[in-house]
Amino acid sequence: xxxxxxxxxxxxxxxxxxxxxxxxxxxxxxxxxxxxxxxxxxxxxxxxxxxxxxxxxxxxxxxxxxxxxxxxxxxxxxxxxxxxxxxxxxxxxxxxxxxxxxxxxxxxxxxxxxxxxxxxxxxxxxxxxxxxxxxxxxxxxxxxxxxxxxxxxxxxxxxxxxxxxxxxxxxxxxxxxxxxxxxxxxxxxxxxxxxxxxxxxxxxxxxxxxxxxxxxxxxxxxxxxxxxxxxxxxxxxxxxxxxxxxxxxxxxxxxxxxxxxxxxxxxxxxxxxxxxxxxxxxxxxxxxxxxxxxxxxxxxxxxxxxxxxxxxxxxxxxxxxxxxxxxxxxxxxxxxxxxxxxxxxxxxxxxxxxxxxxxxxxxxxxxxxxxxxxxxxxxxxxxxxxxxxxxxxxxxxxxxxxxxx
Ligand code: FAD
Numbered sequence: 080x081x082x083x084x085x086x087x088x089x090x091x092x093x094x095x096x097x098x099x100x101x102x103x104x105x106x107x108x109x110x111x112x113x114x115x116x117x118x119x120x121x122x123x124x125x126x127x128x129x130x131x132x133x134x135x136x137x138x139x140x141x142x143x144x145x146x147x148x149x150x151x152x153x154x155x156x157x158x159x160x161x162x163x164x165x166x167x168x169x170x171x172x173x174x175x176x177x178x179x180x181x182x183x184x185x186x187x188x189x190x191x192x193x194x195x196x197x198x199x200x201x202x203x204x205x206x207x208x209x210x211x212x213x214x215x216x217x218x219x220x221x222x223x224x225x226x227x228x229x230x231x232x233x234x235x236x237x238x239x240x241x242x243x244x245x246x247x248x249x250x251x252x253x254x255x256x257x258x259x260x261x262x263x264x265x266x267x268x269x270x271x272x273x274x275x276x277x278x279x280x281x282x283x284x285x286x287x288x289x290x291x292x293x294x295x296x297x298x299x300x301x302x303x304x305x306x307x308x309x310x311x312x313x314x315x316x317x318x319x320x321x322x323x324x325x326x327x328x329x330x331x332x333x334x335x336x337x338x339x340x341x342x343x344x345x346x347x348x349x350x351x352x353x354x355x356x357x358x359x360x361x362x363x364x365x366x367x368x369x370x371x372x373x374x375x376x377x378x379x380x381x382x383x384x385x386x387x388x389x390x391x392x393x394x395x396x397x398x399x400x401x402x403x404x405x406x407x408x409x410x411x412x413x414x415x416x417x418x419x420x421x422x423x424x425x426x427x428x429x430x431x432x433x434x435x436x437x438x439x440x441x442x443x444x445x446x447x448x449x450x451x452x453x454x455x456x457x458x459x460x461x462x463x464x465x466x467x468x469x470x471x472x473x474x475x476x477x478x479x480x481x482x483x484x
Pocket of ligand 1: 087088089091092093112113114115121122123124125126158160161186187188189207209234323326354355356357371372373374376399401402403
């Protein structure tokens with residue numbers, strides 16, 4: 080019997096690769112190895128409905144161990160891969176076992192970045208990546224009064240919204256001069272700053288956190304560089320993630336802010352593909368693109384499986400992402416960086432609008448607030464390379480879908 084296709088990492092990308100191998104007709108052995116003790120689960124609700132208590136633990140599961148078994152996918156939970164020997168085509172596990180592979184998919188995801196701050200060791204400081212983190216945070220939130228969130232990105236803001244809905248006093252400290260600055264345009268940042276402020280969150284931008292203070296071994300506050308200190312009995316650090324690319328790096332695969340892959344999820348080793356948050360994709364113009372999203376994990380997982388099946392299929396769709404804060408659904412498609420004009424459709428004051436970003440004569444991105452149907456049409460326009468005129472984009476009565484092929 081030939082060696083299995085081995086997938087390291089049982090998250091969204093790893094699961095997708097396994098599913099796509101079976102869907103693509105691969106009937107040989109597939110092993111899915113995950114260091115967490117859980118079957119693959121959805122992470123997005125962890126900072127949203129699950130943290131709020133509106134989604135049950137069972138609803139997080141994407142695929143149960145039994146369902147994996149039915150597809151003849153050999154799932155190994157709670158198993159850490161610690162080494163990769165590409166010449167011998169095998170991996171080494173933490174317990175010393177060695178597993179051979181005929182092809183390998185690295186889907187090791189990412190871990191939270193933490194700040195090296197005085198006071199980081201104090202109890203009451205939390206991060207959020209796994210369901211275990213979310214469970215610990217939910218328990219701590221229930222008992223907390225004063226919550227300080229370090230980091231005004233998507234996850235920090237979603238947690239801030241949940242904490243406010245639970246009646247806590249909440250401060251968000253963001254180092255940049257606006258919220259979600261890495262991902263959205265200033266108009267969307269300003270809208271969300273106002274949204275949180277209206278709901279009672281103290282949003283502080285350009286805040287350089289210098290220290291977590293406390294007493295009796297517990298957090299008591301967070302100090303920023305200008306001398307201000309914010310009281311806290313719970314501190315959440317949400318300052319981004321780092322790709323888990325160490326296995327690949329140590330095995331001599333090209334890594335730069337992630338495992339470098341092409342648009343078919345291939346590394347430079349024909350026997351190794353990689354997918355999801357652990358990767359950085361080399362674009363045709365040579366730039367590297369890092370995406371941290373469900374869509375990217377799913378599409379790269381599919382592309383990785385296709386490459387292993389000898390049917391490479393580039394992942395070409397525009398990136399998309401969403402975030403839920405209070406009753407506001409923000410959906411983003413494309414990348415707005417580098418736009419030279421923005422056309423707004425709808426009414427920000429009514430919490431229902433879209434921002435269309437153009438560069439020269441091309442539509443490059445669309446962000447929508449509480450406009451899911453319009454957003455779907457706009458996403459299709461992006462994928463089909465169709466650019467509405469400024470007037471069509473601005474006119475709420477104009478059916479964008481009528482432009483679609
Ligand atoms: P992961 O889900 O991180 O899975 C990788 C798995 O590999 C992990 O289980 C890890 O333990 C395991 N692993 C790592 N190293 C090893 C090893 N050496 N051996 C064995 N196993 C290993 N995206 C959106 O699009 N929209 C959202 O609203 C959204 N909200 C989010 C909210 C939160 C709180 C979080 C944490 C993420 C959110 N994301 C969202 C991001 C999205 O969930 C991720 O981009 C996606 O889950 C990445 O999937 P992945 O499979 O690449 O990585």
